[in-house]
Amino acid sequence: MPPPAPEPLLSVDALHVSLPGAAPAGVEAVRGIGFEVYAGEVFALVGESGAGKSLTARALLGMAPRTATVSGRVLLRGAPVTRTDLGRRLAGIPQDALSALSPVHRVEDQLALAVQSVQGLGRREARAAARRALADTGLGPEDAAAYPHALSGGMRQRAVIAMALVNGPDLVVADEPTTALDPDRQERILTLLRERCAAAGAALLLVSHDLEAVRRHADRVAVLYAGRIVELGPVDRVLGRPAAPYTRALLASLPAPGLPHRSRLPVLSGAPPFPGATDEGCAFAPRCPYATALCRTEDPEPRTVDGRRVACHHPLGETA
Numbered sequence: 001m002p003p004p005a006p007e008p009l010l011s012v013d014a015l016h017v018s019l020p021g022a023a024p025a026g027v028e029a030v031r032g033i034g035f036e037v038y039a040g041e042v043f044a045l046v047g048e049s050g051a052g053k054s055l056t057a058r059a060l061l062g063m064a065p066r067t068a069t070v071s072g073r074v075l076l077r078g079a080p081v082t083r084t085d086l087g088r089r090l091a092g093i094p095q096d097a098l099s100a101l102s103p104v105h106r107v108e109d110q111l112a113l114a115v116q117s118v119q120g121l122g123r124r125e126a127r128a129a130a131r132r133a134l135a136d137t138g139l140g141p142e143d144a145a146a147y148p149h150a151l152s153g154g155m156r157q158r159a160v161i162a163m164a165l166v167n168g169p170d171l172v173v174a175d176e177p178t179t180a181l182d183p184d185r186q187e188r189i190l191t192l193l194r195e196r197c198a199a200a201g202a203a204l205l206l207v208s209h210d211l212e213a214v215r216r217h218a219d220r221v222a223v224l225y226a227g228r229i230v231e232l233g234p235v236d237r238v239l240g241r242p243a244a245p246y247t248r249a250l251l252a253s254l255p256a257p258g259l260p261h262r263s264r265l266p267v268l269s270g271a272p273p274f275p276g277a278t279d280e281g282c283a284f285a286p287r288c289p290y291a292t293a294l295c296r297t298e299d300p301e302p303r304t305v306d307g308r309r310v311a312c313h314h315p316l317g318e319t320a
């Protein structure tokens with residue numbers, strides 16, 4: 001008998017996020033997303049700007065815009081996520097490290113306060129825990145004693161990673177955590193983030209538009225388009241042999257290695273639909289070279305094809 005399937009650490013089901021808009025019910029920017037994240041894995045959400053990936057991450061952290069309407073089921077270790085889970089079982093890393101740190105407190109003081117409030121340790125023990133967490137990300141005593149503005153962008157991002165992990169969360173949600181950094185620093189910070197999460201036993205949900213970084217760092221990936229997941233599975237399958245035409249188009253829009261200087265960069269033709277303007281059929285149909293009449297009238301339901309979940313009437317390679 002095969003071993004029982006592991007229980008998911010995070011289970012997201014039928015997540016909808018609507019923002020205020022012209023329609024009475026608002027603009028549905030996230031349209032019924034569902035996925036699982038398992039203990040110890042790196043799970044990535046990818047897609048173009050406006051696909052709904054950051055809004056999904058913010059909704060999971062209970063940080064969707066105040067005017068948004070969020071519905072659906074989000075369970076962490078089988079229990080609904082509550083506000084008190086943030087900073088404890090669940091930690092977030094935002095795009096802008098500076099906004100995550102208080103400008104008027106030294107970095108180690110901020111971490112020590114977080115440790116005191118969550119773990120109830122005394123000041124001395126909390127400060128020691130803060131220094132250990134900062135040292136684990138490569139920040140020494142002088143950096144730890146600095147104010148955030150005195151640190152470089154990369155060092156601030158290290159401090160935010162330490163802050164996210166200092167209370168031993170089960171899951172870290174990182175929303176484009178290296179956007180403000182140059183490519184070398186991006187790679188070093190992502191490697192550090194993945195390694196520190198693994199060392200701390202935390203799963204990592206990584207929101208990114210950088211497919212190459214996801215290929216290097218994630219175990220599984222969900223590709224979002226117009227607020228829906230169009231393909232979900234192991235990174236080597238989804239990014240190695242995409243089944244959804246949108247995933248293939250996204251990969252084809254990456255610049256080829258060794259592209260000569262001043263060459264035209266490849267682009268994905270057409271534009272994503274305006275959020276909420278996806279009434280009928282597959283949202284990708286206007287840009288899809290494989291679209292048929294069925295695609296224009298019926299929204300495809302997700303199904304399993306070649307070891308991944310695909311929402312497409314005509315997955316690539318299905319009949320090959």
Ligand code: SF4
Nearest residue numbers: 282285288295312313
């Ligand atoms: S359902 Fe049709 S339009 Fe949508 S991605 Fe698949 S083939 Fe293209």
